[in-house]
Amino acid sequence: GENVEQHPSTLSVQEGDSAVIKCTYSDSASNYFPWYKQELGKGPQLIIDIRSNVGEKKDQRIAVTLNKTAKHFSLHITETQPEDSAVYFCAASKGGFQKLVFGTGTRLLVSP
Amino acid sequence: GAVVSQHPSWVICKSGTSVKIECRSLDFQATTMFWYRQFPKQSLMLMATSNEGSKATYEQGVEKDKFLINHASLTLSTLTVTSAHPEDSSFYICSARNQGQGPAQGYTFGSGTRLTVV
Numbered sequence: 001g002e003n004v005e006q007h008p009s010t011l012s013v014q015e016g017d018s019a020v021i022k023c024t025y026s027d028s029a030s031n032y033f034p035w036y037k038q039e040l041g042k043g044p045q046l047i048i049d050i051r052s053n054v055g056e057k058k059d060q061r062i063a064v065t066l067n068k069t070a071k072h073f074s075l076h077i078t079e080t081q082p083e084d085s086a087v088y089f090c091a092a093s094k095g096g097f098q099k100l101v102f103g104t105g106t107r108l109l110v111s112p
Numbered sequence: 113g114a115v116v117s118q119h120p121s122w123v124i125c126k127s128g129t130s131v132k133i134e135c136r137s138l139d140f141q142a143t144t145m146f147w148y149r150q151f152p153k154q155s156l157m158l159m160a161t162s163n164e165g166s167k168a169t170y171e172q173g174v175e176k177d178k179f180l181i182n183h184a185s186l187t188l189s190t191l192t193v194t195s196a197h198p199e200d201s202s203f204y205i206c207s208a209r210n211q212g213q214g215p216a217q218g219y220t221f222g223s224g225t226r227l228t229v230v
Contacts, residue, residue: 034218043118043205043221044156089155097144097163097209100219102155 002027004092006103014111019080021106023090024072030092033073034100035064038087047088048075051095080110114140116208118222125196125229133191133225135206141186142208146219147179150203162189196229203227 003026013019025033031052036044050057050064050073057064061080066073077084090103115138125131135145144163148156160176162168162183170176178200180192189208193200206222 032218036221041203041224041226043224045221046218049218099146099158099161100207101158104155 002030002092002094002101004090004101004103006090006106008106009104010107010109012109012111013080015080015082017080017110019075019077019084019108019110021075021088021090021108022072023074023092023103024070025092025101026071027092027094028068028071029094032093032095033064033066034091034093035062035075036089036091038089038105044089077108080108082110082112084108085110114208114210114220116142116206116220116222118206118225120225121223122226123228125227127197127229128195130192130194131196131227133193133204133206133227135189135191135208135222137187137208137210137220140208140210140220142189142210143186144209145181145183145189146207146209147181147189147191148205148207150205150224152203156205159191193227196227198229201227201229 006023034049037047038044048062048064061078063076088106091100093100117136147159150156159174160168160170162181164186168181183189205224207219
């Protein structure tokens with residue numbers, strides 16, 4: 001089955017710096033790659049997603065890139081702010097009504 | 113946008129009792145519901161997938177007789193933890209797929225339920 005690896009497990013940056021989180025997946029049939037932000041005691045919130053027919057997607061300070069050949073995708077956050085501090089999860093799915101397989105999570109800490 | 117309401121947000125129960133967690137899709141029909149368990153500082157682990165009107169499909173290692181899932185309607189799915197023990201203490205999260213959504217749509221998550229078994 002699908003396996004998603006995520007790095008780094010923790011990431012500390014200064015406010016205004018950029019943050020990059022990387023994920024690799026194993027199943028070439030996966031075609032949907034969302035990123036979630038989870039704050040303490042809450043459910044995951046979708047922040048951006050990308051499909052396999054697209055190489056890059058951007059939404060204001062957040063961008064995601066996908067390399068299907070290498071089977072990896074990355075989350076880029078620019079101009080980080082303290083409120084960006086949270087745990088971020090990548091995930092992969094074969095689309096449709098297939099299950100999401102989550103990465104191990106990255107704890108991002110943005111210091112003022 | 114699509115909203116999934118999950119209740120309760122937290123519950124404390126005595127060992128040996130059962131606890132029911134509900135997830136309701138408020139403005140869409142959830143054909144498929146996923147139930148996850150998350151231990152502290154760990155990722156979300158899929159427990160089971162349920163489709164409205166049919167039996168849930170459990171992931172390997174998840175006891176179907178302990179974690180009862182009911183998805184009797186397109187707007188309600190429940191997870192019952194039977195004969196709960198301290199090791200069942202965890203954060204349980206549901207996620208729904210909208211019947212009316214195409215491949216471009218994602219998954220809507222509930223806010224989670226913190227279960228503590230004492």
